[in-house]
Amino acid sequence: MKAFTTALYVCGLLMLVATVMGAIDYTNAQKKGTIKKLYKEETPVVVKPINKEIDYEDFSRGEINRPEPITTKRKNVSKRVDSIKIENDAVIQPKKEKIREEPTAKENEIVEKKVSKKKNISYKNFSRGPIEKFEPASSIDTVENKSWQY
Amino acid sequence: MNARIVTQQKARAFATAIFFWLPVVFFSLLLIYNTLPYFGFGKNFSFIQERAVLFLQPFYSASFYVHIFAGMFCIGSVLLQFSLTILKKRKAIHVWSGRIYVVVVLLLGAPTGMYMSFFAKGTIAEKGLFMFMAISWFFFTLKGFSSILNKNVLAHKNWMLRSYAMALTAVTFRIYYLILYVFNVELTLNYEVSLWISVVGNLLVAELIIYNKAKKYLQTFSN
Numbered sequence: 001m002k003a004f005t006t007a008l009y010v011c012g013l014l015m016l017v018a019t020v021m022g023a024i025d026y027t028n029a030q031k032k033g034t035i036k037k038l039y040k041e042e043t044p045v046v047v048k049p050i051n052k053e054i055d056y057e058d059f060s061r062g063e064i065n066r067p068e069p070i071t072t073k074r075k076n077v078s079k080r081v082d083s084i085k086i087e088n089d090a091v092i093q094p095k096k097e098k099i100r101e102e103p104t105a106k107e108n109e110i111v112e113k114k115v116s117k118k119k120n121i122s123y124k125n126f127s128r129g130p131i132e133k134f135e136p137a138s139s140i141d142t143v144e145n146k147s148w149q150y
Numbered sequence: 151m152n153a154r155i156v157t158q159q160k161a162r163a164f165a166t167a168i169f170f171w172l173p174v175v176f177f178s179l180l181l182i183y184n185t186l187p188y189f190g191f192g193k194n195f196s197f198i199q200e201r202a203v204l205f206l207q208p209f210y211s212a213s214f215y216v217h218i219f220a221g222m223f224c225i226g227s228v229l230l231q232f233s234l235t236i237l238k239k240r241k242a243i244h245v246w247s248g249r250i251y252v253v254v255v256l257l258l259g260a261p262t263g264m265y266m267s268f269f270a271k272g273t274i275a276e277k278g279l280f281m282f283m284a285i286s287w288f289f290f291t292l293k294g295f296s297s298i299l300n301k302n303v304l305a306h307k308n309w310m311l312r313s314y315a316m317a318l319t320a321v322t323f324r325i326y327y328l329i330l331y332v333f334n335v336e337l338t339l340n341y342e343v344s345l346w347i348s349v350v351g352n353l354l355v356a357e358l359i360i361y362n363k364a365k366k367y368l369q370t371f372s373n
Contacts, residue, residue: 129197
């Protein structure tokens with residue numbers, strides 16, 4: 001029973017030492033400002049909403065804010081040939097001119113790239129670390145001053 | 151005993167094994183499996199990289215490795231402790247595994263956890279929660295050990311159940327963390343919420359089990 005009591009005292013002392021050391025190191029870290037650098041995450045990119053003007057004419061089944069064509073249109077015109085005379089006098093009339101319109105975009109239209117983020121969860125994510133790949137500002141190898149900075 | 155009661159008991163034991171112990175064993179082993187690579191002492195782990203500044207301090211680094219060793223050992227050894235078969239047929243395994251568990255928690259796991267809690271991720275509330283976890287883990291284990299020395303088996307079971315609930319927060323936290331991640335909860339919030347749910351939830355479940363056992367025990371007197 002005496003050994004048990006002694007072991008208890010040792011364990012209690014260890015807890016006390018851990019608490020005191022933790023408190024001292026934490027205070028030092030706070031003073032040096034090191035604690036603020038911990039667990040910093042990059043601020044997420046905020047996508048600004050596009051101002052969409054809706055008028056009463058849009059209250060229909062048709063397309064809302066149909067993109068207006070840009071004034072300059074490119075036309076792919078095949079070379080005009082009036083007629084070709086073949087030796088046996090048969091006249092081949094040229095086909096009707098084909099005008100192919102290029103798809104046009106609204107001048108101020110902001111093309112938003114939809115990025116669908118697929119969540120790949122593996123057994124390796126079963127940890128307390130960040131799930132998404134953590135890219136630290138400074139890793140242990142790159143920190144120049146390797147001494148304890150507190 | 152009535153055949154119907156026996157069948158009910160068997161069905162309940164089977165359901166507990168399937169819906170409780172099977173996931174617990176699986177996730178506990180997964181935790182151990184994921185912890186083992188850390189003992190290569192490499193730095194290419196997201197957990198370490200996130201705390202790169204802390205790992206420059208030898209004391210924190212040492213505490214971390216001791217803590218994960220202790221945690222891994224506790225999570226693994228506890229799986230043997232709750233086996234009734236081992237307790238009845240191989241009592242020595244239960245006794246020695248239990249002794250080692252107590253030593254590991256009181257000497258290694260809880261003190262290192264306490265030290266690391268000062269630098270835990272989250273606000274002051276989460277740091278406080280980690281401190282509470284370390285202290286309560288220490289206290290519950292100590293009470294469990296002292297009660298068995300005093301031959302109080304009932305109290306020993308209850309205190310050890312609470313101790314295990316604290317140890318198992320490491321497992322439940324990771325489960326909640328992944329579930330909330332799937333539901334697109336912001337990562338810092340996810341971390342904090344998962345932590346609170348795992349600690350409070352585990353304690354509540356432990357108390358519920360103890361309450362139900364006590365209720366059944368008291369019913370035996372009225373019958």
